[in-house]
């Protein structure tokens with residue numbers, strides 16, 4: 040199943056707006072997206088790590104795990120796209136609360152019959168090394184993008200102006216990280 044991110048985003052953002060207006064208390068629970076992962080499973084400097092090839096910096100976190108380990112939704116999601124692309128491999132973009140887009144990449148498999156709305160903790164796939172992670176140790180690339188820029192996050196680092204759009208997933212997951 041292939042959907043178009045932009046068109047889907049616009050349509051689903053309207054739907055999401057409806058949900059949020061209908062339920063102003065829609066919470067943002069957080070779940071570690073790789074089952075059983077602890078702080079030992081990623082490099083502490085994984086976010087904005089450089090150099091990072093054509094991307095220059097690494098705009099997410101890599102959580103290493105055995106191939107086939109369950110990948111679950113880090114929070115409540117409206118699924119926007121499921122794709123297989125040369126770079127991200129099998130990947131999912133999903134909208135979460137507070138207009139944040141969550142990106143799960145290099146999956147070994149994507150769960151079948153994923154509904155358009157899933158709750159935090161729902162399995163969405165398994166850890167793999169698809170896309171440009173082929174031949175590398177299996178890991179989940181997890182990124183979180185703001186739909187509304189936060190200019191206070193801009194700094195002098197490489198591509199620092201893009202920090203207005205990218206959250207550090209380690210900071211986001213902080214409440215559920217097991218050391």
Ligand SMILES: [Zn+2]
Pocket residue numbers: 097099100101179180181
């Ligand atoms: Zn990565």
